[in-house]
Amino acid sequence: MLKDITLGQYFPGNSFIHRLDPRTKLVCTIIYIAALFVAKSYITYGALLLLLVLSVAVSKIRPSALFKGLKPLAFIIIFTAILNLFYIKGGKEIFTWWVFTLTTEGIKTAFFMVFRIMMLITGTFLLTYTTTPMALTDGLELIMNPLKKLRVPVHEFSMMMSIALRFIPTLIEEADKISNAQKARGADFETGKLTERAKALLPLLVPLFVSAFRRADELAIAMESRCYHGGEGRTRMKKLSMRAADFVTIAAFIIFLAGIIVLARYSL
């Protein structure tokens, strides 16, 4: 069960999108999300979908991998669709039953909402699928660098994030080991009432926390013994550099967003 978690999973590759600077990808994802919230019509949604399909094709990520990521969110998507279907009033009434009223406007909004959520998720998945967690945190740190002037501990935040990402697989492995050891002593994590099952998790969680703290301690000592003292004066092994392709991509996305805004203005 624990092996199914695909948080921040990276699909190695060498496509145009893989080679883009993580900052470019972050900025473009944010622009894309902004455009998604501006769009209101079939034409603008069509343009956004086209852009997404194009990006997926360029990234050479299998579409099945992206759809797999949507699966856990199916409930939220369906719930949103139903809520919108029946609670948006306007346009022609199609039928009424008890408190439910289906209108043409409701169908349209539900349709857009579902597409908006799916495209939002797929777009962000494309970012994490094509960028290593380390590159992503490095990119984030550089983007937030100006906040350092406001005394925001940007370096510390990004260091915490990369450590957290680094330890997810380790902790999953550890949890697997401990749960096997407790199962060997007759612990039962799978059957019983909900309260019993919650109680049965204790033998798993306590050792997991103990070992997480132990690891944190050891890591801190290891970092300090290599003279880590925060971000001040720290240089990087891999310097991120924006190439021409990055600037062109960002420019293209800005123009795209501007286009969507203009189209929305004329309510197209």
Next chain:
Amino acid sequence: MPTIKTEALTHVYSPGGPFESTALENVNIEIAQGEFVGLIGHTGSGKSTFVQHLNGLLLPTGGRVLLDGTDLNLSKKFRHEARFKVGLVFQYPEYQLFEETVYKDISFGPRNMKLSKQEIDVRVREAAGFVGVPEEIFEKSPLELSGGQKRRTAIAGVIAMRPEVLVLDEPTAGLDPEGCESILKNISDYRKATGATVILVSHSMEDIARIADRLIVFDGGSVCMDGRPEEIFSDAQRLRSIGLDVPIVTDIAAKLRELRVPVPCCYTVAQLRDALISLKKEGAPC
């Protein structure tokens, strides 16, 4: 009827996926009641995967595992019972301790067996006695103990289930020589007192040579040698070819034979000592 029997046991991790790997291939082993078996093999040779099949934590992707003649694949209920019959002590078992007190932690297994309070108490004290956990620390938190005491407490937690088969995966890893010695002695004592079958996974040829009466050597997911220690260690060349070694004493005995001192193949210090003493008595030059 053998206590444990595997028939063409095969295990493939994530079959069909991009990370597919065969950990065990066609393993046929019979282990009789009361045997003391040492499992040796290189890292990644399949030992740990093998022992997790013995109590049904892992299910074979091919072949069968029989416990007292019954297939472990039979039912979930049978596998649950099998966990109490086959006590498995994992590597670094001290990381599994979770209760507030040592006593409660040792009693976790027996409590899962739904035994009576008195019976649990008897078993906890008995198990603690076997591995040398003094009663004074029963009310301490397991987290306050020293490394060696934690390891003992964790082993007691498995012994308290009074398993008919005790399986230990590297029980001496990371302990000092004295700690190793005494844990191995505890295991022998448990076997002597209860007549249990013991399966010990180890890297240390010295340890395993001294206490096991049968050795099974794993290589690349299958059994490559199976026999009495003297049989296994007499083929030093084969052991070295799969990245293992023989005990130092066996090496010394072999070197002595090269120098024409007629000593037999030995694998413990005591054996070589006795052989040399008897030679000396016969007046041989050594």
